[in-house]
Amino acid sequence: MHQFDRPAVEIDKVSFSYNNLKVIDELSLQVPRGTSFGLLGPNGAGKTTLIRLLVGLLRPRFGSIRILGQKPSRKMAHLIGYMPQLHSLYSELSVIQNVEFFARIYRLTDKTERSRRVEEVIRLVDMWAQRHNPVVKLSGGMKQRVSLACAIVHNPPLLFLDEPTVGLDPELRVTFWEYFTALTKQGATLIISSHTMDDAAHCNRLAFMRDGKVIAQGAPTELRQATGHPEATLEDAFLYFVHGGRKKEDA
Amino acid sequence: MPSRVFTIAARVMRQLIRDRRTMALILIVPLVVMSLIGLSFPESHVLDYIAPALLATLALFFGFLLTGISFLRERSQGTMERLMASPVSRLDIVIGYLFGFFIFALVQTLIILLFTIYVLDVTYHGDLWQIFVFQIVVITGAVNLGIFISTFARNEFQMVQFIPLIIIPQIFLCGVIWPVEQMPDYLQWLSTILPLTYAVDGLRNIMLSGENLIDVGVELAVLVGFAVAISIVAAITLRRGASD
Numbered sequence A: 001m002h003q004f005d006r007p008a009v010e011i012d013k014v015s016f017s018y019n020n021l022k023v024i025d026e027l028s029l030q031v032p033r034g035t036s037f038g039l040l041g042p043n044g045a046g047k048t049t050l051i052r053l054l055v056g057l058l059r060p061r062f063g064s065i066r067i068l069g070q071k072p073s074r075k076m077a078h079l080i081g082y083m084p085q086l087h088s089l090y091s092e093l094s095v096i097q098n099v100e101f102f103a104r105i106y107r108l109t110d111k112t113e114r115s116r117r118v119e120e121v122i123r124l125v126d127m128w129a130q131r132h133n134p135v136v137k138l139s140g141g142m143k144q145r146v147s148l149a150c151a152i153v154h155n156p157p158l159l160f161l162d163e164p165t166v167g168l169d170p171e172l173r174v175t176f177w178e179y180f181t182a183l184t185k186q187g188a189t190l191i192i193s194s195h196t197m198d199d200a201a202h203c204n205r206l207a208f209m210r211d212g213k214v215i216a217q218g219a220p221t222e223l224r225q226a227t228g229h230p231e232a233t234l235e236d237a238f239l240y241f242v243h244g245g246r247k248k249e250d251a
Numbered sequence B: 001m002p003s004r005v006f007t008i009a010a011r012v013m014r015q016l017i018r019d020r021r022t023m024a025l026i027l028i029v030p031l032v033v034m035s036l037i038g039l040s041f042p043e044s045h046v047l048d049y050i051a052p053a054l055l056a057t058l059a060l061f062f063g064f065l066l067t068g069i070s071f072l073r074e075r076s077q078g079t080m081e082r083l084m085a086s087p088v089s090r091l092d093i094v095i096g097y098l099f100g101f102f103i104f105a106l107v108q109t110l111i112i113l114l115f116t117i118y119v120l121d122v123t124y125h126g127d128l129w130q131i132f133v134f135q136i137v138v139i140t141g142a143v144n145l146g147i148f149i150s151t152f153a154r155n156e157f158q159m160v161q162f163i164p165l166i167i168i169p170q171i172f173l174c175g176v177i178w179p180v181e182q183m184p185d186y187l188q189w190l191s192t193i194l195p196l197t198y199a200v201d202g203l204r205n206i207m208l209s210g211e212n213l214i215d216v217g218v219e220l221a222v223l224v225g226f227a228v229a230i231s232i233v234a235a236i237t238l239r240r241g242a243s244d
Helices: A047-054 A074-079 A095-105 A111-124 A140-152 A170-185 A197-202 A220-225 A234-242 B003-018 B020-040 B044-076 B079-084 B090-119 B128-150 B156-173 B185-191 B195-207 B217-237
Strands: A009-018 A021-031 A036-040 A062-067 A080-083 A158-162 A189-194 A205-210 A213-218
Touching: A009 A047, A021 A047, A021 A062, A021 A213, A036 A047, A036 A170, A036 A197, A047 A062, A047 A158, A047 A189, A074 A080, A080 A140, A095 A111, A095 A140, A095 B003, A111 A140, A140 A158, A140 A170, A170 A189, A170 A197, A189 A197, A197 A234, A205 A220, A205 A234, A213 A220, A213 A234, A220 A234, B003 B020, B003 B044, B003 B090, B020 B044, B020 B090, B044 B079, B044 B090, B044 B128, B044 B156, B044 B195, B079 B090, B090 B128, B090 B217, B128 B156, B128 B195, B128 B217, B156 B185, B156 B195, B195 B217
Parallel strands: A036 A189, A036 A205, A080 A158, A158 A189
Antiparallel strands: A009 A021, A009 A062, A205 A213
């Protein structure tokens, strides 16, 4: 199969441990291109570790990972955008200096094009009015917006967003999701980790995670229908799969 | 030199410049320290003897501490993780940091040097520019040592604990206060593997005996070797986050 025809992400029986504690356990997953794919699960399910494996910050002990048909490496790092769980910004620098720095790191070398793109993404996250403010003086939600701007400034075809909506007010959360949807419509693939079912409902496809394993995956509607209750919520669906495909009261 | 190195160096400099208090401390603290040391020596010839060693020691101390803590912060605030997921190489990061801090360490060293010579009135024989060039090599090693050691610390408190472990023993073992020859044999041997020994010897030979950079070629070569080796080790051992 040509690398452009392959899924955006292919994970085959990957395991990873921290100090003999298995955090990812023979996990296999495929993420089709152009989708928003949610990794859903409680804290400690292995979502962040999985994302760190996918962006090449960690190496799997067993199994293999392919990102856009290639092994995660520095050579293909320009194809991915990464928004870590922490805000991960230079607090002394202003909004525009942070975004500009990452634009340069991702080799947006043409000055006019770089300035245009930096302005575009800062406007997109609605931080243009605060562009000269140092990050240290911004609220948590504003930092989250700047962090997203830094992750997308080089227009990557594949984005890894680790808990991108944590700490956002409901209005901003809606704005973020409108933007994520627009990105997928443009052909980008988004891998989004979250532990809230609000986020899950916005994704094209989901993987429920628990104890380093994928316990179920599919479209939100498919996962809800699998419970056998037409009115079931995604939370009900998650609990259904946590209890091994049985209703909670039967477990 | 890759453009990413300069991008990182420019960012490090911009961060420091925007932190006005840190900038003021970088410039004022060495002057206060040198003034106190200078005024505490009633005999000027003793100060003449110890000044070259102090210049080397302060360059090592401030270069090590500033870079170490700054680098550690890069990891604890998560920006290192972001950089490591980008196309930037580990060596780009280390050399970028080296360049970024180098300018400040250089200015600091120049201020200390001029203050020592013109305010504390320390007698010297060698060329001022040769003293300065020698100090550049000392700073390079100190900055890289700070980067390397910061990989073993998980927070600023731990980083500060490395000062008594890395810097203070060198002050006692490398001929800063008393000649190395007066120490027991095994400590003399130990001093031969410590970079400050070569920095102190080289600067003393230039400032007290009027030797030039070629005369102190061995000391210079050892310090260059140390700086290169420690930057490579720092790049290899670079970690992404404080919790890794």
